[in-house]
Amino acid sequence: MLQRVWTIARWTMVELLRERVLYVVLLFAAVLVGGSTVLTPLTPGAQKKVVVDLGLAAIDALGILVILLSGTSIVRRDMDRRSLDVLLTKPLTRLEYLGGKWLGLVATLLVLTVAMSVILITSLEACGFGWQARYLPAILGSGLGMLVMASIAVLFSTFTSPMLGALFTLALFVGGSLSEGMLRTVGAAGGNPLLESLSLAIPNMGLFNLRGDAVHGTGVVPGQFLVASCYAVLYVATALTLAATVFRRRDFR
């Protein structure tokens, strides 16, 4: 089983890299260098914070951008090229296929994140600000968020067009990022059970946002990271299982 999943993952990764997804790294470098050059003179005394904030936010945002642009068409591409028909005649379950697709997307994101992190480290060192190990949890947190968003993109790619899939994925990302603040606002006004139930279905992206703690050096509580990891694993498992269920119902004849 693992062999089959790995084969699909490798194939997906090669496919995504051929789509020149790695150009995102160049975009990151441009954002970081351009942003640092333009913005730091405007923030005397807080230049380092600006570069780190910008770098960590860009790693996260560009990862999400890749998921929206490539992840949401990951299954549709195989359908359009009819390669899915051939694949499904092989001894390969639909869950294995989707798991492989997700893993391929995640592997591509891993390559991108590592490359962007190396650029961030290099630019921090080059500017004389110095890289600090405390920034690492923020990147790992972003990585966990990307795992979750990738699984959502794969889920939508099984039953919608890439355009709609990207829109739905973006909506869940925005909703997930806002859910904590919204709940706080609603909670202050007496609470709303419907909204609270809905917030459990959308990914809690705030859980993966460890950038504030990393930048201000307050440190990430290990328990927080553990909870975020467990949540990510459970969310990914649920989303992929749901995707497989939807995908199984589809008729490709």
Add this chain to the structure above:
Amino acid sequence: MTRHVSLFVLPILLVATAVAGRAGQAQVRARPKRAVAALPGIPFLEFTALGYREAAADLAWMQAVQYYGQHRQGGNDLSEFGHFLEAVNTLDPRYEHAYVLGAVVLATDGGDLDAALEVLRRGARANPESGTCAFEMGFLSYVIGNDADKAMRYFALAEQDAEQQERAHRFRAFLSRRLGRLETAYLLWQDLYKSTESPSLRIVAQESMRRIEDELRQRGQVVP
């Protein structure tokens, strides 16, 4: 034929676009100068920042700095500065630099020490482990408010943070002497002399202790 036409038309279009762009730039520059684009409401900012609150706070802080720069050039009366500052503080409550610099602007250019102290109080509440805001409250209370007693209390508070300990201690020693509490001042300088690792500060402490000793002797008091 079509290729020749496009070779002829393309440069004309490029030049025309550049000219139009230039005219547009001139028009924008000719507009009366307004304050730096005002920030939207804070709850709106919180929502639109999504998870990127720290980066959004940096951008808001840059707007605040530009707004202040415009004030220095006579472009505004600084009335919106508090709003800019509140936006930054709400988006990133642990951004201490913004509290400190913002408070200094409010106290000096804005002439509103109470507002400045309120900003720093907000900063101290958001960063309870840090003495930076408490130190700044002491500094502004003394320099702007001329209230040495109040400043002493804030410096004592700031001393609880190891990072602020030395300079807060030094200010306390300096103010004690100003307030005529020579014995306290002497003991504080002595304490600093023993604890500091800075050779220059040790010289300052030694010199201050010598002066206080002279003053005490002139008053007929005993050196502690």
